[in-house]
Amino acid sequence: MLRGDAKMEAFFKITTSYLASLVEAGAALIIACAALQAFLYAIFLFLRHLAIQEMEAEHIRLRLGRWLALSLEFELGADILRTAISPSWSEIGQLAAIATIRTLLNYFLQLEIDRASRRYPRTPEQPPG
Known part of the structure; x- marks a missing residue:
């Protein structure tokens, strides 16, 4: 029975690893699309004005900041997935450090977004122009 449990645990570790990689790829795609969108809008404004x-x-x-905050959440989710199945104390410590850093980044990014939103009340989802 123990041998079957070990196989099942290995299966879940591999599956979870693939899921974590998929979530990380999603975060990278969000960052790439957001950066491209910001770049294109900036070029449009530069040429227009x-x-x-x-x-x-x-x-x-x-x-761009809002999309980066979302991608940070995806990255944190991927880290949690990586350590979800039988984590070692070392992996738990690394997750705690990474989660703390990403949460702080997200917190301060959100503070900046909120502060800037109060200065400039137009919703950022409206296209420039």
């Missing part, structure tokens, strides 16, 4: 106006540039930055 010959200089990016502060308020519109801030909205581009806020939109």
Whole structure:
């Protein structure tokens, strides 16, 4: 019976590892798309106004920040998946450190987004222009 349990645990570890990789790929895709969107909007504003106006540039930055915050959540989810099946104390310690760092990054990013949203009340989902 013990041998079957070991096989099942190995199966779950491999499956969870693939799921974590898939979630990380999703986070990378979110970052890539958000960066491309921010870049294209910035170019559009630059060509349209010959200089990016502060308020519109801030909205581009806020939109990018929101997507980055979302991708941080996905990355944290991937880390949790990696340590979900029979973690060692070392893996738990690493997860705690990574979770703390990512949570702090997300917290301060959200503070900045909220502060900027109060300065520039237009919703960032509206296209510039």
